[in-house]
Amino acid sequence: MSGAVRTPTAAAETVTRSRLAVWGDPIAHSKSPELHAAAYRVLGLDWEYGRRRVSAEGFASAIAELDDTWRGLSLTMPLKEEAFRAAATRDRHARLTGAVNTLLLGDEPAGFNTDVGGIVDALAEAHIAEVERVRILGAGATAASALVAAAEIGAARVDVRARRAAAAAALVDLGERLGLVVEVRAFDAPAPAVELTVATLPSGTALPAEIASVLSSSGGSLFDAAYAPWPSALAMTWSDGPAISGLGMLLHQAVRQIRIFRHGDPTMELRDEAAVITAMRAAL
Numbered sequence: 001m002s003g004a005v006r007t008p009t010a011a012a013e014t015v016t017r018s019r020l021a022v023w024g025d026p027i028a029h030s031k032s033p034e035l036h037a038a039a040y041r042v043l044g045l046d047w048e049y050g051r052r053r054v055s056a057e058g059f060a061s062a063i064a065e066l067d068d069t070w071r072g073l074s075l076t077m078p079l080k081e082e083a084f085r086a087a088a089t090r091d092r093h094a095r096l097t098g099a100v101n102t103l104l105l106g107d108e109p110a111g112f113n114t115d116v117g118g119i120v121d122a123l124a125e126a127h128i129a130e131v132e133r134v135r136i137l138g139a140g141a142t143a144a145s146a147l148v149a150a151a152e153i154g155a156a157r158v159d160v161r162a163r164r165a166a167a168a169a170a171l172v173d174l175g176e177r178l179g180l181v182v183e184v185r186a187f188d189a190p191a192p193a194v195e196l197t198v199a200t201l202p203s204g205t206a207l208p209a210e211i212a213s214v215l216s217s218s219g220g221s222l223f224d225a226a227y228a229p230w231p232s233a234l235a236m237t238w239s240d241g242p243a244i245s246g247l248g249m250l251l252h253q254a255v256r257q258i259r260i261f262r263h264g265d266p267t268m269e270l271r272d273e274a275a276v277i278t279a280m281r282a283a284l
Helices: 032-043 059-064 080-086 092-097 115-125 141-152 165-178 209-217 233-237 247-263 273-283
Strands: 019-024 048-053 070-075 102-104 110-112 133-137 157-161 181-185 196-199 221-224
Touching: 019 032, 032 048, 032 247, 032 273, 059 080, 070 080, 070 247, 080 110, 092 110, 092 115, 092 141, 092 165, 102 247, 110 247, 115 141, 115 221, 115 247, 133 141, 141 157, 141 165, 141 196, 157 165, 165 181, 209 233, 221 233, 247 273
Parallel strands: 019 048, 019 070, 133 157, 133 196, 157 181, 196 221
Antiparallel strands: 070 102, 102 110
16 A cells, blocks of 8 residues: 655745644543654654544534644544544555545645554564454444454455344445455354454443353454453453453554544655554553
8 A cells, every 4th residue: 555645835944834633532541642742753743643522513614724834633432433534645555545634734634544454563573474364343433444354364255244134234234345344243143263352342341241241152262452451351251362452453543543644645654663662651
């Protein structure tokens, strides 16, 4: 995936666009300001990164208020679909998932989805680089990113658990585009063995004990997109493999965001990127 675009002023060194922030609702819990601040210190960038509570209904007016001092935005729930609609251009991962978690601002905002790469990078860090059978819990925007990530690490079959089958219809369609067999089941349906389970449920979700027990006994490794509180209720019951928190995804999707804010390209590594990642990890 190329995904490269011109930076807001056609020069990465321009200092006038130095304001960035993470938007969402809720947002007080976000660790993004600490992560980005740690990276900017290592990179020697005099950029300001804050947080703002913005609802889906307030997104259009909030983005219209931004002036030319703004370089970019990180978007969390419930704004990823709103940001997708606001973007004039979108990278491949954004187009596939219908979700944008990064906007590079300028004359025409460019949208990116770094969640997919964040999941892939976090799994690789946990020595999970190739799987064939995956289970995804949930059917929202993060589930779509998890499905694309599963395809990128070689999955052929994906079992999606959703409270409503209709909510997962888009994932079935996405699976067809990716060449995957996607089957949607209720949470309490029998659970065939898989090598990896990706939980995309809201933080604090506690599945009924009998359902969690069945899923954990045949679910392989657990990658839980949630990270606060940790261990999650599901992680505490997991028995078929290691339980991996979403902090790795948070870290690596932020690294890709900073690449975008710096270079306009999520694949172009930062100067001293290993040192940047070490500083960001220490900020978690």
